[in-house]
Amino acid sequence: MTSQPDQVKNQAASDQTSPTSSREGSQPQAGQGRGSGRRTFLAGLAGAGIGAAATLGSQQLAQGLAAPETEPEPPLAQAKIPFYGQRQAGIDTPPPAYGVFIALTLNQDLEAEGLKRLLTLLTRDAARLTQGQPSITDQEPELAPVPAQLTVTLGFGEKIFDLTDPAKKPSWLKPLPAFPQIDQLQDRWSGGDLLLQLCCQDRFTLAHAQRVLLKTARSFASVHWVQEGFRRAYGSEKTGQTMRNLFGQVDGTINPSTEDGSMESQVWGGHDKLTPWEEGGTSLVIRRIHMNLDTWDQADRPAREDAIGRKLSNGAPLTGQEERDPADLSATNExxxxxxxxxxxxxxxxxxxxTEQILRRGYSYDLPVAAAGGFSNHGESSGGVSNSGLIFCSYQTDPVQQFLPIQERLAQLDMLNTWTVPIGSAVFAIPAGCQEGGFIGQSLFS
Ligand code: HEM
Structure with a gap:
């Protein structure tokens, strides 16, 4: 079976080398008509001969005829990430520019049958939207045809298992323990019964997909929180370049990779000590971490590099030259x-x-600053000019074995805590993907 990253790569390659090939070899898609309609129009003109040429002017006609050969389709117009598969997309697929995380609270009176219906409908919508097709009940179908690598990933909180199959609830699926040294958690960014994670290169596509999914969910659940984040825009950096966060740091260097097998063993449970809660499933710990850019401003460059242990210029460890040089933790100075x-x-x-490896795939956030009031690391207005941070997303087979020991060490001691404050926290079980005709979470109903 082709892995998701390979499928994405293949898709991207086919998008680059043959802008129309993905359309011509597949089922008709919404929006497909645009290029071929133009070709039909031009062929008609050519058939009409000199009369048409005289009407248009020969120069215009020549330009028009050349267009299908020289004018490539916009690169994101047909960029699709497969929805169906043994695993959900949006985890080991490359992170696109925008991410929106939505936690829903299921209605008090919702029962297993209602939940099944909700998951079936969300799956159906997500499968269509990610492939550039409007949902069945879409009231703005014209907004669907640019998939722009949209992924929709569902995550389950405890309540989903309580309503379906409590015996299947993973033992780690509960709030993280408190970290009183650092936490300033707020309910409005914490917890949740059902997570919708939407990632996309196009903010417009994402807005439409979010609206469609929330309309589908509204008679079953209400919105508990929404977290919106961003990375660099599509096309602004080389593929695969490590992201930077709003502190300016290269962030994401040491991460599991599909090339050395660590993605498989740490995220999907291929390691002999890490068993996934279900085949094809994994977990997400999502922490909203305020980054106080206003006090960070007061740290000079050496202090900033000392706090992290890496250089700001290229992310190299302070003991090396290049980003990927291994950090020498025992090296000493004079x-x-x-x-x-x-x-x-x-x-x-x-x-x-x-087993202590996690996949970090976060998004920055940067909220408007009301009356330039700022936001200090204890939540009160500080007179600063930023309200920014990181939607820290950590995917791993087992949060207790993998994420927790790291977080415990960081809570005890980490110079970064001077400028960062966790203000939200949630844990979700990410269920396996599904095949066409099935739905996400189906195994809980069998
Ligand atoms: C706003 C908060 C945070 C910021 C700005 C931040 C930033 C960074 C940066 C710049 C690096 C070095 C480059 C890299 O390998 O990615 C790093 C490494 C890392 N961070 Fe964070 N981080 C934050 C919070 C966290 C949290 C909450 C955890 C987990 C509980 C975490 C776990 C890690 C891990 C595992 C590494 C790799 C360490 C290594 O093996 O070298 N970080 N982080």
Whole structure:
């Protein structure tokens, strides 16, 4: 079976080399008519001969006839990530520019049958929207035809299992323990029964998909929270370049990879000590972390690099030259101190055992600052000019074995805590994907 990243790569390659091939070899898609309609129009003109040429002017006709050969289809117009598969997309697929995370609260009186209906409808909508097709009941079908790598990923909170198959509830599916040293959690960013994770290269497509899905869900559930984030825009950086966060740091260097098998073993449960809660399933810990850019402004460059243990210029460890150079945690300077400080984020976060790896796939947020009031690291207005942070998303087979020990160490000691404050927290079980005709979460109803 082709893995999702390979499928995405293939799709991207076919988009680049043959802008029309994905359309011509497949079922008719919404929006497909645009290019071929133009070709038909031009062929008609050619058949009409000199009369038409005289009407249009020969120069215009020549330009028009050349257009289908030289004018490539916009690169995102048909960029689709497959929806159906053993695993849900949106986890090990490359993160696109925009992410919206929506936590729903299921209605008090919802029962298993209603939940089944909700999941069936959401699956049906997501399968269509991600492939550039309007949903069955779409009232703005004209907004659907640019999939722009849209993915829709569903996550389950405890209540889904309580309503269906409590025996299947993973033991780790509960709120994280409190971290009183650092947490300033707010209910409005925490918890949730059902997660909708939407990622897309086009904010417009995403807005439409979000509206369609929420309209589908509205008689079953209400919105608990919505978190919107962004990365660099499509086309502004080389594919595969590590993202930067709003502190300016290269963020995401040490992450499981599909190339060395660590994505498989750490996220999907291929490691002998890590068993997924269901085949094709995984988990998501989502922490909303305020980043106080206003006090970060007061730290100079050496202090910033010391806090993380890496260079700001290219993300190289302070003991190396290039981003991917391994960090030497035992190297010392002329005074005998370790080059990477005892409190440096990467020293504290680095894996202490073979199972302590997590997939970080976060999005930055940057909210309007009401009356330039700012937001300090204790939540009160500080007179600063930013309200920014990271929607920190960590995917792993088992949060207790993989995420928790790292978070515990960081809560005890991490220089980054000077400028960061977790203000939201939620844990979701990510169920397996499904095949056409099935729905996400089906295994809980059998
Ligand atoms: C706003 C909060 C945070 C910021 C700005 C941040 C930033 C960074 C940066 C710049 C790096 C170095 C480059 C890299 O490998 O990605 C890093 C590494 C890492 N971070 Fe964070 N981080 C944050 C929170 C967290 C949290 C909450 C966790 C987990 C509980 C975490 C886990 C890690 C891990 C595992 C690494 C790789 C460590 C290594 O092996 O070198 N980070 N982070």
């Amino acid at each position: 005074l005998g101190f370790t080059v990477i400080a005892p409190y440096a984020h990467i020293r504290r976060a680095s894996a202490q055992g073979p």
